[in-house]
Structures are given as structure tokens and as C-alpha cells.
Amino acid sequence: MRNNPIIVQKYGGTCLETPAKIRAVASGLADLHRRGYRVVAIVSAIGKTTDELVKLAYQVSPHPNRRELDMLLTTGERISMSLVSMALSDLGTPAISFTGSQAGVMTDDSHSSARILDVRPIRVREELDRGRIVVLAGFQGVNPATKEITTLGRGGSDTTAVAMAAALKAECCEIIKEVDGVCSADPRIVANSKLLRQLDFTSLSEMCFWGAKVLHCRCVELAQSQNVPLVLKKLGGAEQTTQVMREVIGMESGKVLAVNSITRIEHVEIDSADLNQGFEKFARHLKQNGLSWPQLLASACAGGKTRIMMTSDSESLDALLRTLEKSKDLRQQREALSSVSLTCFGGVSSDLPFKAIQVLQHHGIVADKCVLSPHSVNLIIPAENREAAIKALHSLI
Numbered sequence: 001m002r003n004n005p006i007i008v009q010k011y012g013g014t015c016l017e018t019p020a021k022i023r024a025v026a027s028g029l030a031d032l033h034r035r036g037y038r039v040v041a042i043v044s045a046i047g048k049t050t051d052e053l054v055k056l057a058y059q060v061s062p063h064p065n066r067r068e069l070d071m072l073l074t075t076g077e078r079i080s081m082s083l084v085s086m087a088l089s090d091l092g093t094p095a096i097s098f099t100g101s102q103a104g105v106m107t108d109d110s111h112s113s114a115r116i117l118d119v120r121p122i123r124v125r126e127e128l129d130r131g132r133i134v135v136l137a138g139f140q141g142v143n144p145a146t147k148e149i150t151t152l153g154r155g156g157s158d159t160t161a162v163a164m165a166a167a168l169k170a171e172c173c174e175i176i177k178e179v180d181g182v183c184s185a186d187p188r189i190v191a192n193s194k195l196l197r198q199l200d201f202t203s204l205s206e207m208c209f210w211g212a213k214v215l216h217c218r219c220v221e222l223a224q225s226q227n228v229p230l231v232l233k234k235l236g237g238a239e240q241t242t243q244v245m246r247e248v249i250g251m252e253s254g255k256v257l258a259v260n261s262i263t264r265i266e267h268v269e270i271d272s273a274d275l276n277q278g279f280e281k282f283a284r285h286l287k288q289n290g291l292s293w294p295q296l297l298a299s300a301c302a303g304g305k306t307r308i309m310m311t312s313d314s315e316s317l318d319a320l321l322r323t324l325e326k327s328k329d330l331r332q333q334r335e336a337l338s339s340v341s342l343t344c345f346g347g348v349s350s351d352l353p354f355k356a357i358q359v360l361q362h363h364g365i366v367a368d369k370c371v372l373s374p375h376s377v378n379l380i381i382p383a384e385n386r387e388a389a390i391k392a393l394h395s396l397i
């Protein structure tokens with residue numbers, strides 16, 4: 001067993017929604033094990049458990065302590081890991097479950113969006129060598145200095161899977177989903193979206209940064225830097241997959257690959273002489289309130305005010321906005337907006353922003369701002385136009 005290839009599979013919450021689905025996942029894992037693989041399964045919390053735990057926290061406390069919130073949220077994955085492991089035992093396949101800290105996932109000390117600093121999978125290796133399937137709780141780790149439990153940010157189990165695959169030098173990291181793989185748009189919004197069978201890391205990373213909920217953005221960067229072969233596939237379906245590659249054949253086609261969207265973008269305005277002072281005040285405010293940095297999208301300083309455009313998961317954004325009510329120098333600037341992004345292969349063509357703005361205009365949608373990155377055109381629009389904008393821009397593919 002010691003020299004058999006290792007495969008890491010990650011199962012999202014949707015794949016584990018019912019007891020029957022949990023048994024089906026276990027049966028797929030047992031099958032891989034029978035075929036001679038050493039198998040590590042990373043599991044997320046069942047269905048919408050994490051959302052329900054967040055809701056529960058706020059029913060008990062209007063300002064949940066960030067450490068305790070992490071303690072609470074990590075229980076979701078603990079439920080999944082033990083159930084999958086039990087189902088494997090029933091199939092006669094030896095298995096054991098571990099939390100993130102038992103599996104050696106070492107993070108920094110930031111609650112709610114900790115980053116993985118190191119993975120020391122000593123117990124995982126021992127159990128694999130014993131012939132067991134190892135089932136790991138995704139989305140969580142431990143800070144080695146403080147011994148505190150942390151979470152990696154919403155959707156973070158994908159990053160656990162890639163980090164573990166890198167540390168174990170796995171043959172492959174497979175992300176198992178309810179969709180076939182990465183599509184040209186969210187298939188729940190655009191019914192005729194197409195599966196992207198091959199995708200380069202750079203394009204995928206842009207898509208995820210700009211809101212594609214199909215993968216945790218940080219896992220794409222990690223897979224690229226650690227050289228982890230990454231595949232996305234549907235639960236139970238093997239033929240249709242997205243393979244993520246270093247290079248996809250083609251030159252500067254500028255072909256539009258996908259339309260994705262960030263549902264909620266918020267703006268903070270900070271009284272400040274320049275951008276540096278604006279950021280200093282923002283950093284101090286986050287620290288004083290025990291909050292982690294949101295994902296920043298753009299910022300500018302004019303007329304004595306720094307404006308920061310940002311996103312994060314809804315709970316973190318709400319927590320940040322609530323703290324602004326007590327602040328003298330920081331305030332919420334405007335109502336929430338959304339983004340729609342066109343991600344291109346081989347770089348954005350110069351006229352694409354204009355084309356995209358025209359398509360939106362034709363559908364009665366006025367873009368508020370355009371932010372460019374090497375592979376994406378990103379338009380900021382009113383939140384109520386989000387779905388219509390995604391459907392309209394999909395016509396450019």
C-alpha cells in the first residue's frame with residue numbers, strides 16, 4: 001500500500017445533502033480504494049449547514065466573537081467527516097476521520113479567513129500506510145503558536161484539498177461537484193452555459209476572484225504554485241470534466257471564456273488626506289474590531305476621502321458594516337452593487353469593454369464602473385440587474 005498512488009477527492013456540501021448521498025459518496029471512495037489507490041477525502045459541511053450555523057450564532061449573539069464563531073462553524077465539517085467514515089466502515093472499507101488540526105493543517109491566526117502556512121500530515125500518512133481511507137474535515141486548521149482553531153473562509157474546503165494534495169504529493173486533486181465542472185456561466189442562471197473542458201490556471205483564477213462560486217479562489221493559486229493536477233467533475237459522472245492546466249493550446253485569441261459575477265459589492269468611504277492615510281484608518285478599524293480584511297477590488301482617494309470597493313461573504317460584510325455605524329471617519333458609501341465579468345483566453349481585446357457596455361446598455365443596464373485586469377473586463381452594475389446582465393453578456397461567448 002505504501003507506494004500506491006494517492007488521490008485526493010473533495011466533496012462539497014451539495015454532494016452530501018442526504019444520508020443516501022453520503023452513502024453514495026462512501027461507495028465511490030470504497031471503489032477507488034479497491035482499485036488500489038490510497039484515498040484522502042476532504043468533506044464540506046452538509047448542504048447549507050454552515051449558513052444555518054451562522055444564523056444560529058446571530059440568534060444567540062448580535063456580535064458573535066470571531067474565535068467562537070470559528071469553533072462553531074468547524075463543527076459542520078466534523079459531522080460530515082464522521083458520517084462518511086461510518087458509511088465506509090459499513091461497506092467493509094477501513095476508514096478514519098480527522099479534523100483539520102489532527103490532519104496537520106497549520107494556519108495563521110486570522111479567524112474567518114485564515115491562510116494555510118504549512119501542512120504536516122503525519123497522522124494522515126500513517127493511516128494511509130495502514131490501508132485506511134482518510135476522511136478530513138475541510139475549511140479548517142489550527143494556528144500552531146496559539147493552538148486556536150481557525151477557518152479558511154467560505155468555500156475553503158477546496159483549498160484544504162489542494163494543500164493536502166500538495167503535501168502528500170498526490171497524483172491528482174479531484175473536486176467533486178453537483179455541476180459537470182467549470183461552465184461558461186453559472187448553469188443555474190444561464191441554462192445553455194457550456195462546460196469548459198480545459199482551462200488554464202490564470203483564467204480560472206480570474207474567474208474565481210471575480211465571483212465564480214465553483215471553486216475557492218485561493219485553491220487555484222495554490223494548485224498552480226504547488227503543481228497540483230486539478231480536475232473538477234460531477235458526482236457519479238466521469239466523462240465530462242474540467243481539467244485545469246498550466247497551458248492550453250492557443251495564442252492571443254482573446255476569446256471570451258466565461259461570464260461570472262460577484263453578488264454583493266460594498267463601498268467604504270474614509271475621511272483621509274491621501275490613500276495611505278485611508279488604508280491606515282481602515283486597517284486600524286479592522287484590527288480594533290477583530291475583523292479580517294475583505295477582498296479588495298478597487299480604491300481611490302479624491303476630495304479628502306478614500307473609497308474602498310470590496311467584497312466578502314455576506315456575514316463578514318454585514319459584521320464590517322455594523323461596526324461602521326459607531327465610527328467617526330469611516331462610513332458605508334452607497335447601496336450594495338454587483339459585478340459582471342468577462343474572462344478571456346490569452347488576454348482581453350482592447351475593444352471588449354466597449355462591446356460589453358453596449359450589450360448591457362441594449363438591455364437597459366447602466367454600468368457604473370469598469371475595472372480591467374489582464375484577463376477580465378469587470379463591470380460594476382446595480383445588484384437588481386445581476387442575472388439579466390449575466391444572461392446578456394453570455395451572448396458574447
Ligand SMILES: Nc1ncnc2c1ncn2[C@@H]1O[C@H](COP(=O)(O)OP(=O)(O)O)[C@@H](O)[C@H]1O
Nearest residue numbers: 012013014177178182183185186188212213214
Ligand atoms: N462558472 C461556473 N461554472 C460552474 N458552476 C458555477 C459557476 N458559477 C457559479 N457556479 C455555481 O457553483 C456551484 C458549485 O457546485 P456545487 O456542487 O453546488 O457546490 P459545492 O461543491 O460548494 O457544494 C453550483 O451550484 C453552480 O450553480
Ligand SMILES: N[C@@H](CC(=O)OP(=O)(O)O)C(=O)O
Nearest residue numbers: 012013044050154155156157
Ligand atoms: N462549509 C463551508 C466550507 C466549504 O468549502 O463549503 P462548500 O465546499 O460546500 O462550498 C462553507 O459553506 O463555506
